[in-house]
Amino acid sequence: MTSHVLHLCPTVDVSKSWGVMRPIRSLNNFSKRCYAAARPREALTEAYAAHKSSAVALPAPQNVQVSKLPNGLVIASLENYSPVSSVGVFVKAGSRYETAENQGVAHVLRLAANLTTKGVSAFKLCRGVEALGASLSAALSRESVVYTAECFRDDLDNILEYLVNVTTAQEFRPWEVNDLTPRINIDKDRAMRSPRLGVVEKLHEAAYKNALCNSLYCPDYMVGKVSPQQLHSFVDDHFTTGRMAVVGLGVSHSDLKQLAERFLSVRSGAGAPAVKASYRGGELRVQNKDQQVHALVVSEGGAAGSAEADAFVVLQRILGAGAHVKRGASVANKLSRGIAKATTRLFDASAFNASYSDSGLFGVYTVSQAHDADGVIRAAVAQVGGVAEGGVTADDVVRAKTQAKADYLMSIESSHGLMAEVGARALADGVYRPPESILRGVDAVTLEHVVKAARKFVDGKKTMAARGHLINTPFVDEL
Template sequence: MATNLTKAPLLRKAATRGYSKLAPVSGIPNYEVKTSTLPNKTVVVAADNDSQIARVSIILRAGSRNETAENLGITHLLRNCAGLSTKNASQFIITRNIQQVGASLTATSDRETISYTLEGTRSAVEKVIPYFTEVATQQVFKPWEVAENTGRLHLDIATRPLQVRAIDLLHKAAFRTGLGNSMFIPKFHIGKISSESLQHYVCENFTSGRAAVVGLGMDEAEVTKIAQSLHLGSGEGQTRPSPYKGGEVRSDKGGDLAFVAIAGEGASLANAKEALAFAVLQRAIGTGPQVKWSARDNGLLSKVVGNAEFASSAINANYSDTGLFGVLVAVPAKNASSVVQSTYKFMKCINVSEEDVSRGKNQLKTALLLEGENGANAIENLATQAVLTGTAHSATSLAALVDSISASDVQQAANKVRSGKLSVASVGNLTGVPYMDEL
């Protein structure tokens, strides 16, 4: 009998209206991104996507490229120190309060930036914002709390996969210092970095001119209020330029596989069109299988290397003043010689056809949109753009921009890599991996 009830037209209408009123949990995808700059030069980005989840990020240009030889690895320690006691709140109170409302606080860092992100339901985020800003800007680094963190540094280093090592070493080979600094602390610096050094690093790099505050699922006024309440030093400081140099780094670690990364100079974030052209080229070369359980992608590199046993993915990293573009291959030690040789040869004569470009564009658009669907990725992208370029675009508008990239733009990008100096980094079992001068 109950089923008959819904057949009454009036009830049916009410039911449909009720459901359609709810925004999807992940929010609407084509939200508007509002960017502004405060008088103290902090960039504020707000994007309200009607999601029930709110995310807010404080991001600073204080990544590992700002490290010097004396404090190498300090950003690794710094991101592990997120959540320790601050000027006005203890570690205990910070963690308990954030847990109690069901929010989550994370700190991530890359070569250029370090970011603190708070996520949770809207009401939860609103309640613990004061603790969040404390964690991001009011650190005190009590020596005994920092010392207790040493175990985590060892764990982080020990659990780095070789792929990550290869990319790290590739940066070292390509840039030497600055962008060449690893995102992980070198073993010889564990326990050697004092609280004073941490405090000094924070004072120097955590300034209002190097910061951005980004909110996703929050309205502009709220985000601006957070940005205005931050206690940051004034000024913009200086980021030392880190030009591409090129070279080779090898790290013999044994095992069955060799991981070899080969790359040349790519595009900087400052040139959005070139950066997108490189992103298309990356997809055209191939970023691993797109079909589950298949062994090979149908990218350019797979076609060149042929039937040998190997796996590969193209790499595209964009930084504020330069970039890195190349490929990473994983290969059993016994086949390494031929695969590395043909990969290197491929990098020296990359050639893309119209079809490759359109496949690359399609794949890139899908990847951008899929990534944008996940709020955590979306805010990370917005934040990085905001702090490095001063503006931010949503995934939807970036995907629309991909259409404007022509085949000749991509060919130009390929030409830049082809004609430039290459860098090679290899890690793992290197018995069969040729040296760069033998390639």
């Protein structure tokens, strides 16, 4: 899932200035671990060698608990005894739910997370969160918008007051919404300066007829034109209990359930019906003077949570999902080895895999010099064709499955990664699949499944997006 986080109380990083000592990191930047047990609160007064083990019994590790209220609200929590508590409100209100009339409303909604609400002013919101040493953020993907609050465990009640206001009591005052226009432009321009992000946005626009074709960013013709009425209408249609999930880490399930029943049940119901994404295939090209050409060639992949999606995950690792050594080259994967035969110049290539609730995209992503683009792109596509024809061994599959499982386990090692995983599953299915279940799904992938996934890419209708000096970049119908 692609997300973009807006911190309401940003901190200034002076560690990059010359001659300035690196300061202690703020609470927002702690590398938080998922604690398995509580730390005894006794002070250590003896030397370590002579210290005797404490008689305090440590609480047993708990599993993720999931409840679903009669109004459809899903509540998931993990009491991991961390000194820092995190609570996230996940809402099915991503950019895919925009219509032709309100394009960009989800982007504006994310940026409006720090505006005045019915219970607290924008000034009090920022100062109150800052005084607690906490953080309050909003993130947007094509599937959902997520509001997350993090603070010390003892301050949880206070920070949740702000979180409830941000998610259930929006006001969208016209003058405050108008003031968002410069931030919308800055946010969009900063993101679009990334060639990779730009080509991914164009890829989705070309690949789908509706829903998933919507950009994460407000289109130019709608900047400054998304009205408070449109924001209120979007919230009324999508911020309902049947489309929401509340996830807590470092908080008891009973406390989180009580909070949700009391404050987050103001809009009951299923909300607006979901629109199924329709894959079409196509091509979009952005011509400029960049000598590096970024290109994506994909076919429709597997929907999230399906066995087919697991096969595409393994296929991605076989082809190459990026370097495993920092600043290193992916010299061991099939894409790199195959493309190296087509050019002697520097290039980058990896398999692209994106899964959504009802569709997915799978293909190859290449970065090359403008005059080498044709050979690099064709060589990358040919490597997938080689797998489809059986050019893969059982050892390749075993190695790829090991990489996939390790990547997944490391992704949920941090509290941010774990919350994203729990929230996505709770929002999509109303349940949580433990890591053991995910690993069993990867283990069940066979050589035949991988070959079938590669064949689906080869036989499927292609979508292509390219950006750069496209003097020697092939069109999708030429591949």
